[in-house]
Amino acid sequence: MDYNRRIQKVKKMMEGKADYLIVGPSSNMLYLTGFVEEPMERPILLVLGDRDFMLAPRMYMEQLSDLPIELQTYNDGEDPYSYLNLRKGASLVVDDSLWSAFLIEIVNRFLPSNLLRGSVLMKKLRAIKDREEIEIMMEGLGIAEASFHDLINMIKEGETECEVGRKLEMIFAEHGVVPSFSTISTSGPNTSMPHLRCTDRRIRKGDIIIVDFGVKYRGYSTDTTRVLSLGSPSKEVMEIWSIVDEAVNLAEKVQFGLSGREIDNIPRKLIEEKGYGKYFIHRTGHGIGIDVHEDPYISSDNLEVVERGSTFTIEPGIYIPGRFGIRLEDMVIMNEKINRMNSLSRELYVI
Incomplete structure (x- = not known):
């Protein structure tokens, strides 16, 4: 540097x-x-x-x-x-x-x-990253995604949410990295609370599981969220997952020149049209670099154009209180258009 x-x-x-x-x-x-x-x-x-x-x-x-x-x-x-x-x-x-x-x-x-x-x-x-910073973040993202793949087949019925998070953080350690934040690993009705870290609730057959995870690598952070299901997910879960996945896809087609507010509105409008607007209860994304949360913020109060070279997340979600929530989160970079940094599939992982 x-x-x-x-x-x-x-x-x-x-x-x-x-x-x-x-x-x-x-x-x-x-x-x-x-x-x-x-x-x-x-x-x-x-x-x-x-x-x-x-x-x-x-x-x-x-x-x-x-x-x-x-x-x-x-x-x-x-x-x-x-x-x-x-x-x-x-x-x-x-x-x-x-x-x-x-x-x-x-x-x-x-x-x-x-x-x-x-x-x-x-x-x-800090919002505009140079080539070296982006290369470091991509390397860190590769480690985080490989760790998540290792975790998938290790999740067992009957273990607690916190045990799942600890397993992933142990895998990070085996890869020589530390978490960029405390892993979120929630299940069943707890998934409707976006920032609940984990509880002693035991994972049951039919539960969906949200894992929001990242690593700190050479000073830089990653942040990704994926959804799993222990057994076949319900039709309603698949419907909500499909809406959120479509919302991410729409946001990731954005061309350069839009403000944080305008980008935020793209997935929000789709979710509103599908009838779930009141259940999308946070901004669409945040900048990421050394800090997990930094500029630019993809939110309704950011009227500034998101500059080329900015790295940030796209993470719409739908949260139905007391029942379940779905959030999918990718890291992206703004060039002439948004380019996805993740290679990890956004599929609903059935285990």
């Missing part, structure tokens, strides 16, 4: 908007430097402005020796903020996820004239 190029691009975007960008441990830090750490009480801050540097505890000196910018360390017991040297009254862009404890200290010390959210700069920069 060309981190210097990314830093220079974001500094160009800062011109006329802000004097400094301050980023704490987050996906933005990873995007700009290749390094990220869990947030903790010791400040680790990337500072871009008249001087570009990473502020970190001295214990990280060797670990951060290959940073693309200057490293400024401090010892335990020292005042880390004394090394920031920000101009008082300057305009700051601050990473959205920076801990309030750090932000309050910075504000009280340097009295900025203006504070802007880091997403003002970072979301558009």
Whole structure:
């Protein structure tokens, strides 16, 4: 990754908007430097402005020796903020996820004239993926899909939803990857709750099973949802599955030039025409990259054109409370038209 190029691009975007960008441990830090750490009480801050540097505890000196910018360390017991040297009254862009404890200290010390959210700069920069990013995501997607194939024949009647999710995450580990989020594995009536992770409900003959899964590979995320049936699915389940599959197909035929709202409306309109509009209870999709959820959002409130090079999900669903739900989710990339990234079939898998 060309981190210097990314830093220079974001500094160009800062011109006329802000004097400094301050980023704490987050996906933005990873995007700009290749390094990220869990947030903790010791400040680790990337500072871009008249001087570009990473502020970190001295214990990280060797670990951060290959940073693309200057490293400024401090010892335990020292005042880390004394090394920031920000101009008082300057305009700051601050990473959205920076801990309030750090932000309050910075504000009280340097009295900025203006504070802007880091997403003002970072979301558009990160939304458009370069060739290397796309190749990494495709490789990760291949691992995730192979893992799902391994799982299919391992699901047994009588095991719990959570046991299914744990099996898949163990397969991920065998492939040398970790989940990009906690796997969703629900069955029967629990499938009508889109973000229920899993329960101790035991899977029974005739149940449908939703598995929403992804891996983190070389810093980038994948996200896919498929539907299975333990035994033959009912006629009603097949009807709903067919509508959702058709909705995905329609959305994936989109040409470049539409906004997030316009893309969102395509599967939504079909589902409404089929009489299930009130059961489609979330947006059509979300951007994906380092974070599982990032820009662009395929939702009714996104009026911006989805740019070429953007990677995002298409995941319409129909959820009938207390009975069942169906969601199918593909990852796609916007070129001159939407191109599907998944190779995994969207079929209803009968096991």
